[in-house]
Amino acid sequence: xxxxxxxxxxxxxxxxxxxxxxxxxxxxxxxxxxxxxxxxxxxxxxxxxxxxxxxxxxxxxxxxxxxxxxxxxxxxxxxxxxxxxxxxxxxxxxxxxxxxxxxxxxxxxx
Amino acid sequence: xxxxxxxxxxxxxxxxxxxxxxxxxxxxxxxxxxxxxxxxxxxxxxxxxxxxxxxxxxxxxxxxxxxxxxxxxxxxxxxxxxxxxxxxxxxxxxxxxxxxxxxxxxxxxxxxx
Numbered sequence: 001x002x003x004x005x006x007x008x009x010x011x012x013x014x015x016x017x018x019x020x021x022x023x024x025x026x027x028x029x030x031x032x033x034x035x036x037x038x039x040x041x042x043x044x045x046x047x048x049x050x051x052x053x054x055x056x057x058x059x060x061x062x063x064x065x066x067x068x069x070x071x072x073x074x075x076x077x078x079x080x081x082x083x084x085x086x087x088x089x090x091x092x093x094x095x096x097x098x099x100x101x102x103x104x105x106x107x108x109x110x
Numbered sequence: 111x112x113x114x115x116x117x118x119x120x121x122x123x124x125x126x127x128x129x130x131x132x133x134x135x136x137x138x139x140x141x142x143x144x145x146x147x148x149x150x151x152x153x154x155x156x157x158x159x160x161x162x163x164x165x166x167x168x169x170x171x172x173x174x175x176x177x178x179x180x181x182x183x184x185x186x187x188x189x190x191x192x193x194x195x196x197x198x199x200x201x202x203x204x205x206x207x208x209x210x211x212x213x214x215x216x217x218x219x220x221x222x223x
Contacts, residue, residue: 004152032209043116043200043214044153051209089152096141096160096204097168098212100152 002027004092006101013080014109021104023090024072030092033073035064038087038103047088048075080108113137116201116215122223123188123195131186131218133201139213140206142184146170147198147217156199159184160206188220196221 003026013019025033031052036044050057050064050073057064061080066073073092077084085108091098114135123129133142141160145153155168159178173192178184184203188195198219202212 006152009150034211036214041217041219043114043202043216045214046211049211093209096206097155097158098153100145100154102150102152 002030002092002094002099004090004099004101006090006104008104009102010105010107012107012109015080015082017080019075019077019080019084019106019108021075021088021090021106022072023074023092023101024070025092025099026071027092027094028068028071029094032093033064033066034091034098035062035075036089036091038089040086044089077106080106082108082110084108114201114203114213114215116199116218118218119216121218121220123220124223126190128187128189129220131188131199131201131220133184133186133215134182135184135201135203135213135215136182137203137213138181139203140181141204141210142178143202143204143212144168144174144176144184144186145200145202147200153200156186 006023034049038044063076087103090101117132143158144156157176159165175187201215204210204212
C-alpha cells in the first residue's frame, strides 16, 4: 500500500526566514497531495493542495511543488511568522483515502 | 457556519467501559472519516463511510465500532476491546467527487482513568 515519509520531524526558523518540508510517497498512482496545519489541541486545517497534473501551486506565502518522477512533494513557507508555528502534515491519495506523513513540528522564533 | 463538530473535547474512560465520540457535520458531505493520532505519528484511519448505512474498516479498526444512520452524523465507539485507547481522535468529512479535500473537526482527546 501507499507509504508517505515526511522530513524533518522538527524545524526551527527565525521569523522572516523560509521553511521547507518534504514528503515522499511510494505509490506512483497517487494523484492528490494536500497539506494540513494542526495547531495545539486542534484538528487539522487544509492549507494547500496539489493535483498530479500540476507541478507547482502558490497561495500567498505558501507554495507546494510536486515532482512526479521522483515521487516527492514539498511545502514552502516564505517570510515565516510566529503564527506559522504548528505541526504540518502532508498526505497522498489516489482514491478517497488519505495516507498521512508523520508530521513536522515547525517553530518560528521572533 | 458550516463545519464539523466533535464532542466532547476531552473524554475519560474507565477499564472495561465503552465510550462514544460524537461527530456531526453540516457541510452536506457524503463521506466521513475517523482517524487516530498518537504522538510522533501521522493520522491513522480507523473507519470511513461514503454513504449512509455503509462504512468500511480502515487500517486500525480493531476495538472500534461506528454507525452511519444519518448523513450528518458518524459516531465512533471505543470498545473495551481497544486496549490502548489513549489518543487524539479526529473526524473528517468530504464530498465524494474524486480527490476532494477533507475537512477536520477539532478532535477529542481520550484518556484512561
